[in-house]
Amino acid sequence: MKKEFHQIDWDQDLTDDCRQLVKLAVREDLGREYDWTTMALVPSAAQGQARLVSRQAGVVAGMAAIPIVLDEMEVRLEFKPALSDGDVLQSGSALGTLSGHARDLLVTERLILNLVGKLSGIATLGRQYVDAVRTSQAKIYDTRKTTPGYRRLEKYAAGCGGVTNHRTGLFEAIMIKDNHLAFASQAAKNRSFSARDAVDQAKAFVAESLPKERAAAMIIEVEVDTLPQLRQVLPALPDIVLLDNMAPDVLSQAVKIRNEVAPQVELEASGGVNLSTVLAIAQSGVERISVGAITHSAVNLDIGLDWAV
Known part of the structure; x- marks a missing residue:
């Protein structure tokens, strides 16, 4: 599930x-x-x-x-x-x-x-x-790009429009972004620290540090911005891979790679999403599209x- x-x-x-x-x-x-x-x-x-x-x-x-x-x-x-x-x-x-x-x-x-x-x-x-991608399988998600203090209200409002809520706050999921990887790579000093390393470390942390029920429900998502990064991280089986600023044709390639390597992992497209581009992004086959503009614009x-x- x-x-x-x-x-x-x-x-x-x-x-x-x-x-x-x-x-x-x-x-x-x-x-x-x-x-x-x-x-x-x-x-x-x-x-x-x-x-x-x-x-x-x-x-x-x-x-x-x-x-x-x-x-x-x-x-x-x-x-x-x-x-x-x-x-x-x-x-x-x-x-x-x-x-x-x-x-x-x-x-x-x-x-x-x-x-x-x-x-x-x-x-x-x-x-x-939501209406723009209705002919596809993709779901539209909001983001944390909200007005300070209004987070829950704005996400509630997005839901009234049919949008699916992404994580409410940092407490809700593990989401490994480029800055996490940059810091971890610096800390590693003599060795590279990849997105796959980060997912493995996050999974170990969750298993060791959280109660069993909370650990089982914890979503682990990781951001990549190239297809080689995607190939590298998929065997670690994160719940979601966020594909940052990829064109629709590249997203289609990402979907094919995911289907070959780890079909259970969901893909989320983010960046460059607007009402003119969202259908083409959805038609690439990704399951999720996150749109900051819904709350910030x-x-x-x-x-x-x-x-x-």
Whole structure:
């Protein structure tokens, strides 16, 4: 059975992450004072109702963040969702309705739009990548190239778009990159230290240092950037080999080599991946394609708050 990384759901840990970020965002917006504009212009007893409306097509993510914002800001508002995370949006789609004190609507507006727009933008871009390779066997993965503090939220949003989560953090898997090999080669001094050596050492460490159940679940992945490196490392049987910045024709050769030497090892393509190249990469036969852009380059989905009149 193939090993897989943990897929993030909206659980208590994610709720806690969101709550901490909302606390910081409230402090950014209000400091230790108030929204003086709203207090000057809106009567304290005024009531209002507004709809969250998407200005463009996309995929929604972050609906569970809205009640957290309302709770942390201690406002007198009710939110009625019309959609769920992962739902497809059209331009003009209503995500839900906020109703209650008008002052509170105005104070919470930007934070809600920022959170839901950011996460929905990630979900939308993720869905575009997933749709682009739908005719292939390849799965799209995210990366750790995330906004500090937002890691789990952004990976959750990617999942709402159909993306498979790569490792959440350094704790989740052993992933041997070029800098690990460079340091190990320096430390070895009088002998070369190859990717295969690194995999062998990592396997020995896991077997000796981790509890049996944790060791059995530990994914070991190693990065290579040439076909000779791939041939050398495959007999060590890592779970995954990451093929860094290889063109589709080279990736196809890598798949053939893997099939001959160690068909149980999965191949992950990374680098040079965009919406124009991803299908050709997928058609090479690799099982996994990791795309940093899904989290580091997604544009916020345009969502607005339309007041009922």
